[in-house]
Amino acid sequence: MSQQQLLTQKGKEGDANSKYFHSVIASRRRGNAISVIQADGVTLEGVTPIRQAVFSHFASHFKAIHVERPRVDNLQFKRLNQVESSSLTKPFLEEEAVLRGDVMRFISEFHRNGKLTKGINSTFIVMIPKNDSPQRLNDFRPISLAGSIYKILAKVLANRLRSVIGIVISESQTAFVKDRQILNGGFEKAYDWVDWGYLDDVMGRMSFPILWRKWIKECVCTATASVLVNGSPTDEFPLEKGLRQGDPLSPFLFLLAAEGLNVLMEAVVARNLFTGYSVGEQDPISVNFHKSMLVGVNIPDTWLGEAASSLCCKVGKIPFLYLGLPIGGDPRRLGFWEPVLARLQNRLSGWKSRFLSFGGRLVLLKSVLTSLPVYALSFFKAPSGEWRFGGQAGAGV
Numbered sequence: 001m002s003q004q005q006l007l008t009q010k011g012k013e014g015d016a017n018s019k020y021f022h023s024v025i026a027s028r029r030r031g032n033a034i035s036v037i038q039a040d041g042v043t044l045e046g047v048t049p050i051r052q053a054v055f056s057h058f059a060s061h062f063k064a065i066h067v068e069r070p071r072v073d074n075l076q077f078k079r080l081n082q083v084e085s086s087s088l089t090k091p092f093l094e095e096e097a098v099l100r101g102d103v104m105r106f107i108s109e110f111h112r113n114g115k116l117t118k119g120i121n122s123t124f125i126v127m128i129p130k131n132d133s134p135q136r137l138n139d140f141r142p143i144s145l146a147g148s149i150y151k152i153l154a155k156v157l158a159n160r161l162r163s164v165i166g167i168v169i170s171e172s173q174t175a176f177v178k179d180r181q182i183l184n185g186g187f188e189k190a191y192d193w194v195d196w197g198y199l200d201d202v203m204g205r206m207s208f209p210i211l212w213r214k215w216i217k218e219c220v221c222t223a224t225a226s227v228l229v230n231g232s233p234t235d236e237f238p239l240e241k242g243l244r245q246g247d248p249l250s251p252f253l254f255l256l257a258a259e260g261l262n263v264l265m266e267a268v269v270a271r272n273l274f275t276g277y278s279v280g281e282q283d284p285i286s287v288n289f290h291k292s293m294l295v296g297v298n299i300p301d302t303w304l305g306e307a308a309s310s311l312c313c314k315v316g317k318i319p320f321l322y323l324g325l326p327i328g329g330d331p332r333r334l335g336f337w338e339p340v341l342a343r344l345q346n347r348l349s350g351w352k353s354r355f356l357s358f359g360g361r362l363v364l365l366k367s368v369l370t371s372l373p374v375y376a377l378s379f380f381k382a383p384s385g386e387w388r389f390g391g392q393a394g395a396g397v
Contacts, residue, residue, distance in 0.1 A: 055234040064240035079207040144244035158248040192242040289313040331380035
């Protein structure tokens with residue numbers, strides 16, 4: 001079959017429960033299969049050795065490490081008042097659950113006794129390759145696949161926590177908090193090292209109610225996991241530390257844990273125990289002028305050129321791009337947004353050759369196109385106007 005015919009068939013049957021659909025799934029499963037892995041310097045092949053190596057790696061990775069940890073005693077945390085505290089533990093409402101009936105009975109039972117039935121909090125860990133040719137277990141990113149019933153409960157709790165977390169989190173923390181801008185959230189490794197006892201201690205100092213802390217402890221501390229290796233799960237093992245990526249509660253619980261570090265740093269700075277690091281002329285740290293750019297405002301071009309030549313750097317003009325954002329322009333005009341619009345147009349041009357079903361197009365639009373302008377929109381307010389891909393643009397307001 002020609003490539004054109006394959007693309008046409010993909011467009012027609014890609015999302016349907018057809019023979020072609022199952023052949024694509026089987027092909028993808030074969031492509032993602034792990035046939036060889038390196039563990040502790042030894043190359044392993046075969047189903048049983050690989051499964052055992054994966055089990056040992058993750059069971060050890062999520063095992064608690066009992067060491068002396070910094071204390072947060074006598075530190076000033078922001079606290080919830082009585083009304084805010086009570087809003088977390090009020091009876092669950094039908095409006096908070098996506099489904100009714102059995103789901104409401106389940107979360108109401110959890111509200112009464114704070115316990116999860118065995119198996120509800122079991123998790124499959126799927127290994128997502130970080131590169132095209134993973135060789136070691138560290139080349140895979142573990143993502144938790146929690147059960148639907150548990151995720152409904154976790155989502156309800158996360159929504160309640162979302163409503164009060166801005167009260168107890170410092171302004172310096174911006175990720176996952178409403179009306180704050182996220183700049184960089186490199187939390188992947190830190191998730192795995194959150195100590196549960198410390199997290200409960202921090203929530204207590206923030207005046208979270210005892211019942212709420214009991215619920216969170218049940219959700220976090222009773223979790224078990226098994227790793228999917230080539231579609232088959234390993235033996236189950238307990239999770240003794242860390243927060244699961246894929247759990248709706250994890251981003252917000254991580255912020256609470258990080259607030260302890262923030263309060264500790266504020267106390268250290270207030271006591272003049274922490275100061276900046278001075279870099280002298282003899283230190284091996286210097287500005288990389290070859291990567292730098294000199295921009296002048298109301299400066300003659302001749303002087304600017306001489307200064308850039310003396311510093312061995314480039315001459316820049318306003319506006320310029322820095323970390324993907326235009327600096328120095330007027331965000332009220334559509335011309336300011338041309339770099340963002342150009343990225344959208346490039347993505348759309350690349351999709352023209354794909355034969356996608358209507359559902360496939362919708363998924364691409366929601367997952368890719370809508371995320372491209374989010375970074376710029378978190379810093380600048382976009383103008384009201386209309387842009388037509390093809391050269392016609394409306395004026396900004």
